Amino acid sequence: MDYIDPHIHMVSRTTDDYATLARMGCVAMSEPAFWAGYDRGSVDGFRDYFRQLTETEPARAAQYGIQHFTWLCINAKEAENVSLSRDVIAMIPEFLDCPNVLGIGEIGLNKNTKNEATVFVEHVDLAVKYDQSILIHTPHLEDKYQGTRMILDMLCDDSRVDPDRVLVDHVEEHTIKEVLDRGFWAGMTLYPVTKCTPQRAVDMIEMTGGERLLANSAGDWGPSKPTAVPDLIFEMRQRGLSESLIKKVVYDNPLEFFAKSKRFEFSPRQ
Ligand SMILES: [Zn+2]
Secondary structure, eight states: OOEEESSBOGGGSOHHHHHHHHHTTEEEEEEEOOOOSSOOOSHHHHHHHHHIIIIIHHHHHHTTTOEEEEEEOOOTTTTTSHHHHHHHHHHGGGGTTSTTEEEEEEEEOSSOOHHHHHHHHHHHHHHHHTTOEEEEEOOOGGGHHHHHHHHHHHHHHOTTOOGGGEEEESOOTTTHHHHHHTTOEEEEEOOSSSSOOHHHHHHHHHHHTTTTEEEEOBOOSSSOOTTHHHHHHHHHHHTTOOHHHHHIIIIIHHHHHHTTSTTOOOOOOO
16 A cells, blocks of 8 residues: 655665665655754754755655655754754745745654743744744653643644644644644654554544544654554554555545645655
8 A cells, every 4th residue: 555654754764764665655755854863063964954854865765766755943852952943943944945845843842841942932933934834743751741732732822823734743642632622633653662553553543533643653763663654554454444544544644734735746656
């Protein structure tokens, strides 16, 4: 089955991973800007990273017939440095007209600090001013519930934000309902060991019906598995979910959400 991975960090992945993903049916992916394995010291470090996300990775992906899209920001982990964050936010518009850019992300909170919240609100303002969709990172483990509520409150406090153009990632059983009830899209991030497993993700699909719900692999610097979405497809089949519901979660929903970005263009496989 053709599928789309809406949240995967290919800068931390090898060319072999691209080949494997293509063999397993991946036809498109989106890569939010995030931590690159080390803290960057200057705005130029981010400018180079954004060139990697808008030039290098789309070219690598295209060699395997995969369309690569991206989101730009300074991530919450490095947002503790407010003055560097402001320099990066001021520089982002240089890249907003690149053909594979879908919007601003993954912005959010990491340790739920005041500085992170300041930088989050300034990113949201940038997104609104430039008519961009938004991709959200919610904190992991013990900070998740409170951090998710803080993020949703900040978004709902800004009446200019359209929840239908915001994807909130890393949802779990205790956060998914509020995200969907407030009109946002929700993304489940699958991990091989900790956090959300394919089995738990299928439970959440059954609980919610799959409307405005996406699944991704993260494929980041921590222990993660770039082929987690095919694992989820397998698990959904094992549990007897219909092919149309499976396709909705791993293909139709990502396309519907991405299409809200003004630059999004996709050619389905013939
Ligand atoms: Zn991420």
